[in-house]
Amino acid sequence: MSDIGGLSGAEQRRRWRASALPALRGVVLDLGAGSGIAADHLAPDVAWWALEPARRLDPALPRRIGARPGARLLRAPAEEIPLADASVDAVIASTVLCSVREPAAVLAEVRRVLRPTGPLVFFEHVGAPQGSRTRRLQALYAPFSRAFDHGCDPRRDTERAIRDAGFSDVDVVRTEAPGIWGTVEPLIHGVALRP
Template sequence: MARRKRPLFARWYPDAAARLEERGLAAQRARLLAPLEGRVLEIGPGFGANFPHYPDTVTELVAVEPEEHFRDLARARADELGLKAAIIEGTAEALPVETGSFDAVVATAVLCSVDSQADALAEIARVLKPGGQLWGFEHVGSPGRARHAAEKVLDAVLWTHLNGGCHLSRDTLGAIRAAGFDTAGMSEERFAFLPFPVSKSTHLVGSARKPA
């Protein structure tokens, strides 16, 4: 399934996101990515916010990004950092890389906005080696019935349309488990430094393992 292009979002988002990096998101990325090693695929790198935080133990980085403007920004960021990264066009639902070839896949705040979580997670499972891990953080739908219903309404009428396809109400943990991943390495946190309403959302943080 092809992801819809969202060029307007790609234009305004980097400036807004830069402030969030300073408020705490950069530190979260650094903690998340520190254990990575080997060959890594990042899905939806955007303007390259994760790039400064990849450790030297990552031997190869491939990044798949559907938006042309984001690809340009990511390449500029990689050049600025002296980071060797292949930044290519593609979508999470149809990754243009070979099967079983990556030690880790990184997706930070991406599964909230893909067109199909099931298709994206099936592709992630396909490209990971046996025992490989999906690393990321994602805000997810609230457990309370009333709040979850409100999130669904907000997604339908406003939020998703203004924020690059982002959904507040998704059951991302359930989707990851349904795709066959072991989610023992994921925990729940709140990112109070994010703007409302995601500051009130539960975030999944950590890694999910593909069976060996």
């Protein structure tokens, strides 16, 4: 993907989707699918399996599932993926590892359900360095985002969590987006392969 640092977080995520998702093949599991927007970038013959535990679904999600042959909705948290070992070809995590209860448990589940050499492709916002202005701001609004924004904790070290999860190859790109009140929001995107 060409240089995206400096663009808004939403625009960076949009460009990442357009660049990272069309290459995925086979059965693709989308963790915390939300509106299901990832599906718009998948090849037509991909079997898109959307995992979404929210009690109230975004109405766009069932619409997108209905419009796509082979699509499935899995109503479960990513800590307990209701699929057999090595049953999917790729996993998408787009701004979801900030929201799950236990990132390490989710990443262990991702490894379990991925077939060998299958990719986890991810785009996440992450915690700013300790002591920075952005970190202080993240600490301030974390209780509110935990309560009102899908359980999101903006302070997570998701790169470390992915590196510690036992993938064979981890390729991470770090970027920044302009945050509120002159702060910068650290972002990561990349690929981790199941050994």
